[in-house]
Amino acid sequence: MSTNIVIADDHPLMLRGLSDFLSSKGFNIVGSAQDGNAAYNLIVKHKPDIAILDIRMPYRTGLEIAEDCKKNLLDTKIILITFDKEEVLFEQAKAHNVYGYILKEFAVEEIETCIEHAIKGNAYFSKEITSYLENNNTSHRPEVMEALTKTELKVLKLIAENKTSQEIADAFSVSIKTIHKHRSNIVGKLNLDNKPTSLSIWANLNKAFL
Structure with a gap:
């Protein structure tokens, strides 16, 4: 057939x-x-x-x-x-x-x-x-990460651990709105598209550098 x-x-x-x-x-x-x-x-x-x-x-x-x-x-x-x-x-x-x-x-x-x-x-x-x-696929830390603040790197690390935005907000004792703002800033600095999965995939791929 x-x-x-x-x-x-x-x-x-x-x-x-x-x-x-x-x-x-x-x-x-x-x-x-x-x-x-x-x-x-x-x-x-x-x-x-x-x-x-x-x-x-x-x-x-x-x-x-x-x-x-x-x-x-x-x-x-x-x-x-x-x-x-x-x-x-x-x-x-x-x-x-x-x-x-x-x-x-x-x-x-x-x-x-x-x-x-x-x-x-x-x-x-x-x-x-x-x-x-x-x-x-080199072992060098991506240069774009240099643009991230310490807080953004911590957020990214938790994203790489598959934590939800609410769990990250609880860990930082801030509102979920603040975490959404951090995520948006990170996406912009890393030049990723706005698909919900893009940031978590990027974080997982670069977990070793976080």
């Missing part, structure tokens, strides 16, 4: 190229979209085996779609394609049970292998992204 696939990318050439390539390989493309909302609606409607999504799209990112699929117990297996090599995005992908993470420049070379792995229930991450992260 042919594998049903939804593809979403806000670059029309990439979308068309990948759709044509996979169709020529015998896969059944049940829908394609150029923004995140349309992509999610296609997944809900068609319940495809696989959804191949660009990470950065209007309205909803590929990561947000993966998070929504996980939350709503949709069985579609998510594969992300991207130019991004940021470790935080890679860790978020793993946290949302994404089955594939492929760099766009190698998409055509790796996509079939990735789909085969996903169908069998195994995750596949582009060799380029894993080797890049290994080569760039």
Whole structure:
């Protein structure tokens, strides 16, 4: 039985190229979209085996779609394609049970292998992204941390210990509003996105330096 696939990318050439390539390989493309909302609606409607999504799209990112699929117990297996090599995005992908993470420049070379792995229930991450992260994962404390105050570092340490904002507020004997302000300042200084999970993932990745 042919594998049903939804593809979403806000670059029309990439979308068309990948759709044509996979169709020529015998896969059944049940829908394609150029923004995140349309992509999610296609997944809900068609319940495809696989959804191949660009990470950065209007309205909803590929990561947000993966998070929504996980939350709503949709069985579609998510594969992300991207130019991004940021470790935080890679860790978020793993946290949302994404089955594939492929760099766009190698998409055509790796996509079939990735789909085969996903169908069998195994995750596949582009060799380029894993080797890049290994080569760039030094033991040096991130320079951005120098901008944090002592209080912010203490807050970050507790976040790395998976404490809630209320628990951190209790530990400091301050209001939860104050902790939310600290979190907002830390996110700004670390130049993270505003997704609720981004700060905890970053804190966990850099726990050794706190």
